[in-house]
Amino acid sequence: MKVLLLGNSSLARRRVLPALARLGVRDIDVASVSRSADVALPPGAAGRCYDDYRAALARSDAALVYVSTINSTHEELAERALQRGFHVVVDKPACLSAEASRRLVRLARKQGRCLAEATVYGYHPLYREVRRIFGDTGRSPTRLTATFSFPPLPADNYRYRAALGGGSLLDLGPYAVTLGRLFFASAAPESIACRVVERAGEVESSFSVLMTFPGGRSMVGHYGMTTGYQNRLEVLGPDVVVTIDRAFSPPADQPIQLGVSERNHRRTVDVSTADSFAEFFRSVFEAIARGEHEEFARDLLADAILLDELRRAAL
Known part of the structure; x- marks a missing residue:
């Protein structure tokens, strides 16, 4: 194509x-x-x-x-x-x-x-592996703890310009609003609490969020452009915790190692090298070839609605 x-x-x-x-x-x-x-x-x-x-x-x-x-x-x-x-x-x-x-x-x-919207991290096979780990134990994730933060960008970067669609909520918010879709069966959150932590001129440069979901599930996240680099997700459930480094931008040329704690027994699980962008494009091309691409539009719209709710909740 x-x-x-x-x-x-x-x-x-x-x-x-x-x-x-x-x-x-x-x-x-x-x-x-x-x-x-x-x-x-x-x-x-x-x-x-x-x-x-x-x-x-x-x-x-x-x-x-x-x-x-x-x-x-x-x-x-x-x-x-x-x-x-x-x-x-x-x-x-x-x-x-x-x-x-x-x-x-x-x-x-x-x-x-x-x-389709290219929020591609969830197409990396590590996310299938995390779901498999929970499935093998007969458990489901109930808590998500995310951190995606990096040092300040050059002052002329468009992310510091509100008129250009800048700010951490627009730039990093998509990573926050997609986690429920990946792990909680697309359930919409019951509540969203969001606080802007820092600002850089006309835009917010960092924020923290808490979302609660049906069934006693929740997600907490810290996102921003103001700290040392951190890119991490912990997926927690009864008796099981999976820790992922480089969770939101898995490298295309390196394997990923998951940390797994099950009933306090710790082990690692290796996930083979994969390119999340390539996996995303593969899915798009195959959907187009089949003439069945409604799922991409549906996800884009659901994520956009939730991102609007996140921005409205921000104080």
């Missing part, structure tokens, strides 16, 4: 293009308004480079568009791509509001096209 990449972002260069190459995608067009001269396709790949997004959408013969631009432009570019008949994948957050996400989902359904 030929892909048109809108935006030559760091994420696109580091993770998206290598993942497409792993899947054997060789036809890739790239549009970049600021870094068109720096476009470097993977070895063996070929395609056109554009310095204008509209021109790329008008001229490219790709089947799927991947939007990897600043957050505030996602909605407009995804809408244009859908209107022109492309399947569309958008970096998280797909839109800046649930209402915008509803509009895009309606358009995708009308056009009969796939619309």
Whole structure:
């Protein structure tokens, strides 16, 4: 499947293009308004480079568009791509509001096209392994404890600009709102408590959240752009605890080791090397080939609604 990449972002260069190459995608067009001269396709790949997004959408013969631009432009570019008949994948957050996400989902359904948000960490096989560990014990997770925080970014980074869709709630909130879908069978939270911990000028730079779910389950998380690097998830249940390092951005070139404590007996479980972006794209391509991609739109909209609720709860 030929892909048109809108935006030559760091994420696109580091993770998206290598993942497409792993899947054997060789036809890739790239549009970049600021870094068109720096476009470097993977070895063996070929395609056109554009310095204008509209021109790329008008001229490219790709089947799927991947939007990897600043957050505030996602909605407009995804809408244009859908209107022109492309399947569309958008970096998280797909839109800046649930209402915008509803509009895009309606358009995708009308056009009969796939619309997916690239919150990809849950596609790594480590998450299947965690669920298997709990399943083998006859238990289910009841508590989730997450930390995803990193040092401050350069002052000119768009994440410090509210008008560009910056702030930790939009940037890191998608990792918080997807955990219930992964471990609590898509149950909606019964309550959300969120506190902004620090601010950086016009945006919030860190927040903490507590969500409670039906059946006495809960999730607590700390997210931000203000601390030493931490990327960790603990999944707890009766008699079982699984600890995951690099939980939200598993490396594509290294195996993952899970720490498992079962009735106070500790062991490790190795998960083979995998690329979460490649696994995500594989799922998207297969769904498109089957003509069965509604699940992606449904997840995008559910996550957008919950992200809106998280932002409204923030104090």
